[in-house]
Amino acid sequence: MKDTTLVVAGMATLAAGTYVFRLSGQLLRARISFPPRARKLLEAATVILLAALVATTALTEGHGFAGFARPAGVLVGGVLAWRKAPFLVVVIAAAATAALLRLAGVR
Amino acid sequence: MSSIGRTLGRDVLRDIAVTCLAVLFIGLSYGAIAVASGFPLWVPAAQSVLVLAGASEFLFIGIVAAGGNPIAAALAGLLVNARHLPYGLALPEVTGRGWRRMVGTHVMNDESVVFALAQDDLPRKRAAYWACGLGVLICWPGGAVLGALIGSAVHDTGAFGLDAMFPAVILALIIPDLRDRMTLRAALAGAAVALAVTPFLPAGLPVLLALVAVLPLLRQRPSVVTAEAGATAEADGKSGEQSVGAR
Numbered sequence: 001m002k003d004t005t006l007v008v009a010g011m012a013t014l015a016a017g018t019y020v021f022r023l024s025g026q027l028l029r030a031r032i033s034f035p036p037r038a039r040k041l042l043e044a045a046t047v048i049l050l051a052a053l054v055a056t057t058a059l060t061e062g063h064g065f066a067g068f069a070r071p072a073g074v075l076v077g078g079v080l081a082w083r084k085a086p087f088l089v090v091v092i093a094a095a096a097t098a099a100l101l102r103l104a105g106v107r
Numbered sequence: 108m109s110s111i112g113r114t115l116g117r118d119v120l121r122d123i124a125v126t127c128l129a130v131l132f133i134g135l136s137y138g139a140i141a142v143a144s145g146f147p148l149w150v151p152a153a154q155s156v157l158v159l160a161g162a163s164e165f166l167f168i169g170i171v172a173a174g175g176n177p178i179a180a181a182l183a184g185l186l187v188n189a190r191h192l193p194y195g196l197a198l199p200e201v202t203g204r205g206w207r208r209m210v211g212t213h214v215m216n217d218e219s220v221v222f223a224l225a226q227d228d229l230p231r232k233r234a235a236y237w238a239c240g241l242g243v244l245i246c247w248p249g250g251a252v253l254g255a256l257i258g259s260a261v262h263d264t265g266a267f268g269l270d271a272m273f274p275a276v277i278l279a280l281i282i283p284d285l286r287d288r289m290t291l292r293a294a295l296a297g298a299a300v301a302l303a304v305t306p307f308l309p310a311g312l313p314v315l316l317a318l319v320a321v322l323p324l325l326r327q328r329p330s331v332v333t334a335e336a337g338a339t340a341e342a343d344g345k346s347g348e349q350s351v352g353a354r
Binding site for chain 1 (some may be wrong): 121122125126129150153154157158159160162163164167171176177178180181182184185188189190191192193194195196197198200202208212213215217220221224265266267268269270271272273274275276277278279280281282284285289290293294295297298299300301302305306307310313314315317318320321324325
């Protein structure tokens with residue numbers, strides 16, 4: 001690590017800024033009274049954010065394709081979850097599928 | 108804590124425990140990668156406690172290790188973490204007041220938010236948020252420090268498929284919402300937008316752009332469109348409360 005001071009400054013910036021993001025949404029919400037429908041839309045927006053997070057973390061690494069093993073694992077987990085398999089099974093199946101595919105030479 | 112257990116019941120608590128365990132495993136790989144990239148142990152240790160947002164920490168470590176400026180790395184990480192603002196907007200009053208709000212704000216993350224939203228009523232939302240948030244607060248730094256200590260032994264996390272765990276956890280938790288046709292369509296559209304722009308945009312931005320998929324939902328009931336269009340546009344653009352407040 002080259003410059004400890006600069007790294008610490010970067011860490012502090014990231015930590016403080018993240019806290020501000022976490023706090024400001026709540027503070028905004030406390031000041032505004034949303035009608036029930038807007039609240040529904042905000043929940044839908046959160047699901048959309050999370051779905052996009054799933055898609056990008058499952059399929060991409062950096063700016064490129066993450067390979068087949070990881071999305072295949074996530075897909076197996078997703079199908080199991082859709083069929084109401086226990087959560088633990090879903091998570092283990094996802095990891096195991098990716099691991100086994102890689103063992104078999106699939107990247 | 109025992110009241111959290113009583114409120115939630117064993118099934119939800121078990122799911123939260125599994126999630127925290129997955130977080131611990133991902134933390135192991137984070138700590139190991141950080142040390143392997145040349146950082147001393149205190150860097151992932153301090154980051155995992157103070158930032159407590161995995162993806163942005165991976166990104167920070169990656170950029171700095173590649174020779175990037177730490178401040179630029181922090182800004183990239185903040186872009187990734189901007190989604191916490193709409194999370195805070197969507198969550199009901201789960202954190203409380205005073206010191207509870209200070210701690211409760213810090214434990215807001217993908218996992219605690221998704222567990223809170225999945226519960227039916229406010230007491231259960233609150234209990235799930237805190238149980239998962241505190242669990243992650245212990246497991247993420249715990250995993251990171253362990254991983255940094257074990258080092259190269261867990262470096263090849265791909266071999267264990269650990270990278271498939273995080274998306275699988277989040278996907279499993281939003282599936283109840285996705286059974287709703289409209290939500291499913293919007294979520295797929297948002298995911299498609301995020302994937303389409305990932306090759307061209309810095310990390311974090313694609314996920315935020317997915318929010319355009321909320322726009323078609325606004326057209327559902329024309330009578331309320333004007334007020335809500337303002338509310339959601341502001342939530343997306345985080346710019347102003349005036350049009351919402353003026354409702």
